[in-house]
Amino acid sequence: MARTYLPVLLLTAFVVFNAAAIIVLSTLLVRRRPTPEKSAPYESGIPVIGLSRQRFSVKFYMVAMLFIIFDIETIFMIPWGVHFRQLSCSAPLLATGGCPAGQTSFFGLGEMLVFMLILLVGYIYVWKKGALQWD
Amino acid sequence: MTPLAVQALLQVANAQHELSTGHAIIASIIKLLIIFTVWMVTVALLTLAERRIAGWIQDRQGPNRVGPQGILQPAADGLKNLMKEETEPANAYMPIFRLAPAISFIPALIAWAVIPFAAPWPSPWGLVPMVLTDLPIGYLYILAVSSLGAYGLILAGWSSANKYALLGGLRASAQLISYEVALGMSVIPVLLLTGNVTLSSFVETQAAGGFNWNILNLTMGFFIFIVAAFAETNRLPFDMPEAESELIAGYHTEYSSMKFSMFMISEFAAMLTISSLMVTLFFGGWDIPFTSWDNVAPWSTAKTLATLAVFVLKTGFFIFTFMWVRWTLPRFRYDQLMALGWRVMIPLAMAYMVIIAVAVLVLDRVGLSAGPGQAMALFGLNLVLLVGMFFIFDRGRLISPAAARVSPSELARLRSVALRPPTTAEARD
Numbered sequence: 001m002a003r004t005y006l007p008v009l010l011l012t013a014f015v016v017f018n019a020a021a022i023i024v025l026s027t028l029l030v031r032r033r034p035t036p037e038k039s040a041p042y043e044s045g046i047p048v049i050g051l052s053r054q055r056f057s058v059k060f061y062m063v064a065m066l067f068i069i070f071d072i073e074t075i076f077m078i079p080w081g082v083h084f085r086q087l088s089c090s091a092p093l094l095a096t097g098g099c100p101a102g103q104t105s106f107f108g109l110g111e112m113l114v115f116m117l118i119l120l121v122g123y124i125y126v127w128k129k130g131a132l133q134w135d
Numbered sequence: 136m137t138p139l140a141v142q143a144l145l146q147v148a149n150a151q152h153e154l155s156t157g158h159a160i161i162a163s164i165i166k167l168l169i170i171f172t173v174w175m176v177t178v179a180l181l182t183l184a185e186r187r188i189a190g191w192i193q194d195r196q197g198p199n200r201v202g203p204q205g206i207l208q209p210a211a212d213g214l215k216n217l218m219k220e221e222t223e224p225a226n227a228y229m230p231i232f233r234l235a236p237a238i239s240f241i242p243a244l245i246a247w248a249v250i251p252f253a254a255p256w257p258s259p260w261g262l263v264p265m266v267l268t269d270l271p272i273g274y275l276y277i278l279a280v281s282s283l284g285a286y287g288l289i290l291a292g293w294s295s296a297n298k299y300a301l302l303g304g305l306r307a308s309a310q311l312i313s314y315e316v317a318l319g320m321s322v323i324p325v326l327l328l329t330g331n332v333t334l335s336s337f338v339e340t341q342a343a344g345g346f347n348w349n350i351l352n353l354t355m356g357f358f359i360f361i362v363a364a365f366a367e368t369n370r371l372p373f374d375m376p377e378a379e380s381e382l383i384a385g386y387h388t389e390y391s392s393m394k395f396s397m398f399m400i401s402e403f404a405a406m407l408t409i410s411s412l413m414v415t416l417f418f419g420g421w422d423i424p425f426t427s428w429d430n431v432a433p434w435s436t437a438k439t440l441a442t443l444a445v446f447v448l449k450t451g452f453f454i455f456t457f458m459w460v461r462w463t464l465p466r467f468r469y470d471q472l473m474a475l476g477w478r479v480m481i482p483l484a485m486a487y488m489v490i491i492a493v494a495v496l497v498l499d500r501v502g503l504s505a506g507p508g509q510a511m512a513l514f515g516l517n518l519v520l521l522v523g524m525f526f527i528f529d530r531g532r533l534i535s536p537a538a539a540r541v542s543p544s545e546l547a548r549l550r551s552v553a554l555r556p557p558t559t560a561e562a563r564d
């Protein structure tokens with residue numbers, strides 16, 4: 001088990017090392033000569049007006065909250081998708097992945113339809129509230 | 136190679152022998168270094184391919200001076216970026232400003248680890264599977280890792296203390312998370328048919344019987360996936376986060392030299408990963424169509440090379456599509472982008488998932504649980520759905536131009552306001 005994940009760990013370590021090396025190398029190799037003009041924010045060459053630490057639209061927060069809900073739903077659906085054929089079969093599956101004749105059941109589908117119905121109610125509520133309305 | 140490394144390779148895929156931990160680490164490192172090098176060279180060449188293809192489409196040459204056909208251009212660019220002075224904005228929040236490129240660089244370069252790219256190779260030291268590691272969580276790993284990249288973009292945008300960068304970062308994060316839901320959901324039908332999440336099982340199922348690619352079984356799922364993939368990689372027509380004509384360069388406006396390079400590398404690496412994922416999910420991975428020669432033992436070097444070539448060809452086609460679309464479609468407006476993501480893609484992906492679940496159940500009931508019969512029935516269903524979808528997607532119905540949004544009564548009101556003489560209060564303003 002741990003063996004399977006070992007290369008991922010090694011790869012991550014290797015890439016982290018690479019990223020650090022790139023940043024350190026470019027810092028060491030090049031001498032910086034900052035001037036006030038160079039370190040000013042680049043806004044198309046026009047003198048900067050105002051600060052960039054401003055408040056921004058609440059819609060971005062709303063999208064982030066909706067994302068959490070819907071992404072978790074997606075994660076819930078993945079195990080359901082993987083086991084769907086076994087869930088809709090009251091006998092063990094055949095080698096082909098099919099179900100023995102007359103053994104299909106609506107259990108898997110029904111369960112997910114209930115789940116999706118609840119999700120759909122929430123989705124319609126969000127839509128009607130105007131959370132998906134961008135302009 | 137050192138004798139120790141040879142010894143490690145000797146035992147690497149020999150299933151009978153349990154490797155000692157030390158040998159397993161050495162074998163993994165050797166494999167990792169080889170694949171990673173090839174992968175990084177490919178990513179570097181993609182930056183050249185992008186410019187050459189752009190040149191070709193626009194009827195000009197593109198970079199062709201450094202080396203034959205400009206093949207050394209990426210190396211020259213890399214060297215130049217390394218030697219360039221790096222500017223750092225005075226108001227930037229430095230710790231995050233310096234960390235952000237790495238945060239987007241690392242996930243982009245580790246996401247490919249689970250993608251199988253050829254048939255197993257019978258090396259002199261044992262059978263070597265042509266994938267870095269075939270994780271049991273396969274697809275979930277890619278989903279989890281690739282979504283981490285969004286942090287890099289938003290942190291880069293925020294820490295730069297530049298209004299354009301901030302807007303770019305905000306747009307990037309909102310766009311990435313919106314389309315991630317659709318991306319995740321569009322793959323669930325594939326899981327339904329495969330019954331597993333490892334990428335090797337996707338290839339195996341699609342290779343069964345010579346030709347059982349998901350592009351036939353799940354054509355519409357592929358369309359949902361490819362649209363979400365374009366949005367996830369910030370490519371045109373969804374390149375809001377770095378829309379040049381609106382935001383300078385978006386979230387990486389303030390970045391220069393190697394840090395800018397890191398953003399570029401992660402962008403191209405993400406494109407390569409998502410292209411090869413598309414191939415693996417819907418186009419049979421490394422499977423050669425209409426033959427079972429390539430996916431049954433006994434394995435041979437010829438089979439490995441042939442399947443590798445086929446995989447490269449398929450992935451190359453999608454890479455080309457990414458670059459082709461860039462010069463074909465104009466950019467969306469941001470409200471159109473969000474509307475498409477939340478009001479079209481998500482319900483579409485959900486509805487499609489239910490339809491495929493019902494179809495699989497019905498086909499199981501009538502005895503078409505696998506093989507060409509099931510594939511043909513599903514393909515027929517997809518064709519019907521696609522005709523309906525493209526009819527709805529027709530221009531002006533769904534993604535409307537700015538003028539079409541206004542209702543006739545609203546238009547009449549606006550006209551009357553515009554045409555009547557201004558009141559005294561308005562005239563004073």
